[in-house]
Amino acid sequence: MVKIKDIIDCIEQIAPLSWQESYDNSGLIVGEKDKECKGVYVCLDVFSSSVEKAIEQHCNLIISHHPFIFHSIKKLSEDNQITKILTLAIKNDISIYACHTNMDSAIVGVNDVLAKNLGLINIERLVDSENKDANYLGIGAIGYLQEEIALKDYLNQVKQKLSLPSIRYVGNENKRIKKIAICGGSGISFVNQAIEKNCDCFLTGDIKYHDFLTYENEIIIADIGHFESEQFIKQRIIEIISKKFSNFAPLYLTIETNRVKFI
Secondary structure: OOEHHHHHHHHHHHOOHHHOOOOOOOEEEEOOOOOEOOOEEEEOOOOHHHHHHHHHOOOOEEEEOOOOOOOOOOOOOOOOHHHHHHHHHHHOOOEEEEOOHHHHOEOOOHHHHHHHHOOOEEEEOOOOOOOOOOOEOOOOEEEEEEEEEEHHHHHHHHHHHHOOOOOEEEOOOOOEEEEEEEEEEEOHHHHHHHHHOOOOEEEEEOOOHHHHHHHOOOOEEEEOOHHHHHOOHHHHHHHHHHHHOOOOOOEEEOOOOOOOOOO
16 A cells, blocks of 8 residues: 555655755645555646546645745635635645655756756756755756757757747857756746856746846846746656556646746
8 A cells, every 4th residue: 555655755755855945835735644645646736626636536645846835824715725725635635745946956856857858968966065965956957968059949949849939038049059057947046157157058937127138148048937947847756656656556647738828
């Protein structure tokens, strides 16, 4: 019998909670560890619809990347989205677990899977750290293309691989690039590390207009979307669990798209 705590332990062997950032809320957010795990439902974000889908698939454990409770809660009113999620999960005996910035920092986590999907090799740390654990990559990563390519051509490849309608960027579209820094999610705060390590380009999400202007003459920066840059972690989590529990079949992931629309 596989228990919920067995699944959680499997995740935390790869991405210990001690690796999460101080502002984060990873870990078991609601539910119990000692019950039998009947199925795992993996998603990027938890919404009421996520819990409903987990119920449909007879899953009693939801693993999300983003914690659905991130800030302190002062009210549990009936019209509050968090209240709806909590109530639905508790009534249906569903545990919800988040692996956020700890999974960002894992060697097989968000940035590793993003790098591989973007054709990068020889992955190394973007942010220097005293953590020497072989499973630790840290926030962000640096990778290399097999050969130099014009910025415009590479960004068109990125658009296709991430299913992006557009990419905002600053820089010479004809410049040849090879050494790429990435950070899944919102990572512009690490742009200086990319500059210091002589990267040709920095890819991340949630870049503000003034950030583009500030670094325009120092490094090519491109906004590849918060959701889009993290979307592959769902399948990676499934792979991590499947590798440890080869006979544990009830694994499902959301076929979700970015709720922020383009027109």
